[in-house]
Amino acid sequence: MSFRNYKDKIEEGDTAILYLSNNLYAIDVRPEMKNKKGEIVENVYQTPFGALKVRTLIGANYGSRVELSKGWGHVIQPTPELWSLTLPHRTQIIYTPDISMILLQLDLVPGSIVIEAGTGSGSLTHALIRRVRPHGHVHTFDFHEHRSKVAQEEFQEHGIGDFVTVSR
Ligand SMILES: C[S@@+](CC[C@H](N)C(=O)[O-])C[C@H]1O[C@@H](n2cnc3c(N)ncnc32)[C@H](O)[C@@H]1O
Secondary structure, rough: OOOOOOEOOOOOOEEEEEEEEOOEEEEEEEOOEEEEOOHHHHEEEEEEOOEEHHHOOOOOOOOOOOEEEEEEEEOOOHHHHHHHHOOOOOOOOOHHHHHHHHHHOOOOOOEEEEEEEEEOOOOHHHHHHHHHHOEHHHHEEEOHHHHHHHHHHHHHHHHOOHEEEEEE
């Protein structure tokens, strides 16, 4: 839910950004995960500076330093800009410099209704949603069923599903 409102503390279910020596990683804050055999195991995120037990993030402050097994990093709240830099690519994506120009030239404001053709990886969609919410809406289309489904799941997981309708 961490895309919906700014907040102090990390909660289970958030997406948190790990900032580590000029690299950024998006972490799904869940204490446990399924392994390849489908078994429930401890969620341990591996980094170049060692392992992070994801459960230790729950209750930590956004912006705080977190210990890894061979170093440390900082954990920060996601924004559309940070998501564009860390999202799992299903397609080529639009990055912040172009997104800024798109939002400006379309004169989008809170309350605008937007139709987006080609959801792709949802990079632009996250920025559109932030711009038009809380009273506006984004209608995004993609004929690729899997991409569309995954993007819809991400919008829900990020707590911004109310502001977007995903169609295929
Ligand atoms: C380059 S990706 C879009 C990336 C997206 N803007 C982002 O920032 O993540 C283009 C997407 O458009 C979709 N697409 C292409 N032609 C389409 C069409 N005629 N109708 C619907 N979707 C289409 C493709 O399936 C692909 O997922």
